[in-house]
Amino acid sequence: MRKDVLTNILLAVIAIALVAIAARPYVSPPTVAADSAAAHALYIEPGVQNLRYPDGTGQVYGKVVVDLRTGKIWGFPTGTVDPYPSYPLDSKPAVSRPFALGRYAFEDTDK
Template sequence: MSTLRTTNVLLAAIVLVLLALVLRPLRTPEPVLAQSSDTDYYFEPGTFLVRAPDNSQQITVYAKVVVDLRNGRIWAFPTFSTAPYPADPIYSKPQTSHPFELGRFALEDTKKFSPLSTDH
């Protein structure tokens, strides 16, 4: 009789621990981040009609614009359509988009001015 009671108590303890593990995410769910805060790139929403400054691409092309937050360089990844991913209606296989540089933001200049300074 004692072993049956011990077995039932252990099984009940196991069930309670498993129940607590299952219900924990319902009480405090993990946050979901669409874009991590520690990324070094900013992806501009949507696509834009852009032109390569050195005319290495077509006259104008739809592209996804990306800013490298480490150095301020601005890149365009051609999508060839208004879709947010590279798509070519002629080819049915997935396309790879190779970037070209559009320009650069001088991010280091933002540190030159004090927020209290009025002589910009």
């Protein structure tokens, strides 16, 4: 008899917990932000390109990234044909600093 009471109490607790979980979206629905934009609207060109420095001092392999909000084009040097920065002589992870390659005039497409 004692086991039946304990079992019924545990089943009641489980049932109440399930009802609370199921009712939560109806009681306090999550906020929706349909008009929010991504933090960075970037297009990363597939593959690795041969990038020329804007001042004409040289070339380096790297990734081309376009900021879709402003039209700015950035080059992220990788140093090799690998799609990520790698410097085998250094044991620390490599960090690629971008340099400006140019800009697309997206605002002229409305004319």
